[in-house]
Amino acid sequence: MSELFPDGDEARTLARLHERLARAADRDALLDVGYRLVDSPVGPLLLAATEAGLVRVAFDGEVREDEVLQELAEQVGARVLAAPRRLDRAAAELEEYFAGRRRRFDVALDLRLARGFRRAVVEHLADIGYGRTASYSEVASLAGSPRAVRAVGTACALNPLPVVLPCHRVVRADGSLGQYAGGPERKRALLDLEQH
Amino acid sequence: MAPFEQVVARHGATVLRVCRAVVGPVDAEDAWSETFLAALRAYPELDEGANTEAWLVTIAHRKAIDLYRAGTRRAVPTDEVPEHGVLDRDPTAHDPVYAALRTLPDKQRLAVAYHHLGGLSHREVAQILGGTEAAARRASADGVKNLRTRLEAS
Structure with missing residues (x-):
């Protein structure tokens, strides 16, 4: 019955239907997590948000996209959907940051993925000033x-919101770079960016 | 539990084909949207071991009935496909197989759509349509036979 499977413009139709679904889901407050991918000078970033705020930033290559989504499904809720509009504000602030036009983030954050002492640590990361x-x-x-x-x-290695909560500003006492979840090159690139 | 995005990615195309076969090109996109919105709502309660595709086709079946009842709108002849609001061509709108499919008696049309397009077993089709597994198998076989006859005649 292969003639029952025409492909035609199906991919575009499905992309449009997906967009319509994401809008309706947002309207009906049905999403546990909405996410989108954005480009940045340190490579593609996956941004994810709950109703409360930005909940996860992940570097492409740090973990695979489907692993990040699986973790979010398990730790926040399975109703995870690509919903770019929910991330408009976060994406705009990150773009300003990477362009050197923003020194601190104002977007609402949801810190539920960092608990206990880890949470106390990431909450204080923003106390370390830009640059x-x-x-x-x-x-x-x-x-x-x-x-x-x-x-x-x-806690820094497991920071759910790298870049936005600046664990890249935490270095060794002797001034050497130390570890970074996104790799030392990204840490160096972010610190360099903040010197301009 | 898999993120819902994966459910859409894996089954979106199949559900679209089923919707096109069952409600026709005019209502197919509404049926798809309502199916996935209802599925998203109920997703956390879905059993881990459940057959996701059968679950989605079952929801699509209910949504198709709702659309059919709500409207006065029914599967229309293929030459009346409206262009407004439709950005992409529906490849099934003028497809002779889909056109022939839509002329089959309800039970045969649905059995063919759910078994051959939706990938459901005859037993799962029977659960949706009522009746026995053997009846669902027969409806599907009769549907395919009638489809062949109509296509050869056209």
Whole structure:
């Protein structure tokens, strides 16, 4: 029955129907997570948001897109859909940041993916000003546990909102770069960007 | 549980074909949209082991009935496809197979659509349409036979 499977303009029709579905889902508040991909000077970024705010930023290559979506489905809710409009604000702010026109982010954040001490750490990352750096032990003090230096390293590595919550500004006490979930090249690129 | 995006990516095309065969080119996109919106709503309650495609086709069947009842609008002759609002050509609108399919008696049309386009087993088709598995198998076979006759005659 192969003649029952014409392809024609099907891909475009399905893309349009998907867009219509995302709009209706947003209108009816049915989405646990909406996401979109954006380009950036440090490569494509996946942005995901709940009703409450931006919940995840992931570097392409850090983890695969389908793995990020699977994690979101398990940790937030399975109603995950590409819904670009929900990310308009976050995408615009990131574009300004990468163009050197924005020094801090105002978009609403949903920190549910960082719990306990990890949350205390990522909440204090924004205290490190644009263009500056802090050591892991300084961040440990900011988060209220001066001796939890290693735990700060883990919290930064698992930061659900890199770039927006600037874990790239956390470096080793001797001034060397240290680790970065997106790889040391991206960390260097972000720190360089903030020097201009 | 898989992210819903994956459900749309995997089954979107199949559900569109089923909708086109069952409600025709005019209402197919509304039927698809309502099917996936209802599926999104109910998705968290879907059993992990469930056959997602059969679940979607079942919802599409209900939405098709709703559209049919709501309207006065019914599967229209293929030369009355409106151009307004439709950005992409519906490849089935002027397809002789789909045109012949839409002239079949309801039960045969639905059995062919759900089995051959939706990929459902005859048992799953029977669950949607009522009746026995054997009756669903027969309706599908009769449908294909009639389809052949009509295509050869045209």
